[in-house]
Amino acid sequence: MKALVLAGGKGTRLRPLTHTSAKQLVPVANKPVLYYGLEAIREAGITDVGIVVGDTAAEVRAAVGDGSMFGLDVTYIPQEAPLGLAHCVLIAREFLGDEPFVLYLGDNFLVGGIAGLVDTFRRADYDAQILLTRVAEPQFYGVAELGPSGEILRLEEKPEHPRSDLAIVGVYIFSPAVHEAVRAITPSARGELEITDAVTWLIDHGSRVHSHLVDGYWKDTGRLQDMLECNRIVLERIEPGVRGTVDRLSEITGRVVVERGAVVENSILRGPIVIGADTKITSSYIGPFTSIGASCLVENAEIDYSIVLDGSSVHGVSRIAHSLIGRNVEVSRATGMPNTHELMVGDHSRIQVPA
Template identity: 30%
Template structure:
């Protein structure tokens, strides 16, 4: 698809995980061993797209320092910075003068998705659309706005969250735009594509098409989503060409040490220099570089920050432990707990189970 280029909107302050672990924006958080954004860029390249315009307004230098000109990924990457936040539509309009193709793939940079990008573009061309939206079917659409389509796949309307949605189709955050439509978005002010651009196109009689499928999809807006998305990447449930190792029950990076008798599974990422003690059990977790899990400790569906320690016999479930924090021996953390960086919980200092 050399006649199509991509725009990726990234860099919002994003996930509630960020202050507890790293100072980088969410798209750069280590996810299955590499920055989250690397997974999307790898899929863009695998689809045959060679040029990406990265639009950001927050810590833009973080992206350019890591990805450079994109050559290492087989891409040409150009960076465009917003002087102030412009929303989805405004962010897309802000990159218009850097575009060179008539049709443009546009992505929200905080979504993990497995759709066939070539098929989305084919739908756009087949229907001669002004804009095509990737719509994914979800089990419970009540948590999202929904997008009904007719028999031909044309979008009928954009509906807000409701307890009785008429369809299970939701906006998956991937679009194909005609460049002329991008150039028609108001310039220099915040614009929402969902609330302004798309509804106005329908009112004007434009062809807005939907490409509907059941592809893997996860909005990575919460720590729980990030943890589960990372595990899905490690296990191969979510596709990526950027995974730094084979898919399986765990991804173990260079310099990590796992003692005999430790169980590490469920799509766990074991970062560089991590140490896991004998008898420990780690399931579906993200262990950032230099973290330590002591003998007999249990870590389930949690993030253990860089240099943090979970000491002997402790239990950490559905919890984020910040960088360099210490969870003392035989502590028990559950139910969305957050331990801030550098905090030290003493042995037996906290538990959630009742005494027996």
């Protein structure tokens, strides 16, 4: 079995970060989201992986390389434009050959992995298996209606009146039968070849399409609140360890990771948190569910429930919460101008300040 990982797309919901970075490489607990998916694929016993890349191909290649760091053999498949998930299958035909494969969306975060899904598919005689999870608001997702034995009867994309609360997760397994389906369908109203249309084609032509319910936690990390929630889930499971330097004036409580080269002085760290390599924390409070990237500086500041990416500095600011701060960003307190906010903000940003 092979795997096809989708790492293209524009990541419009995470702008401005994704103007300069692939959405699949935004970190959760200081590790890119894409890495979690590649690790899950390897843990399922799959080593031959194709990665579909778009405008951010160079960045994805630099981050993943030939796949050997994950125990994988990676082939890159360029996609000229984001023309749909089924289009990714279409252009990967030569790589996939006549083997079954996992289709994995690289910006999806799934706790518990996919080993159970893969094992079930290998034992069964299915043409497609779709991963599902129960959600509170199914009208915002692709939704599946199931038969009595778990077979897929119908798929609907963001239905006004959902027939179930089972949302489609961004992980699928297909037999080679899907190649005929992706050739047969036509672009949707938004000009893309939809994978749900390919699955529907399989159902209409008598193929066996089955469901598999998610055992663990799942999120599509396309929005800020989803990134922060994934960060929280991972941090709750981290193994604490101080490999950097923490002075006697500092206080550590809970699950805290301080990476090599990091320095903590006269500060309070309330876990679960991760402090990246070569970062300096001085006279600050870092609260629960926060990850600070590598080579950052936090001084006389308070941060909690947030993600700070590599190379950024936060100085003299309290209190930052529910925030995602990009790479090489400087956040500081304005001086000499009471009741004034000085901002240099890029396109598609969101800023909240006190009234």
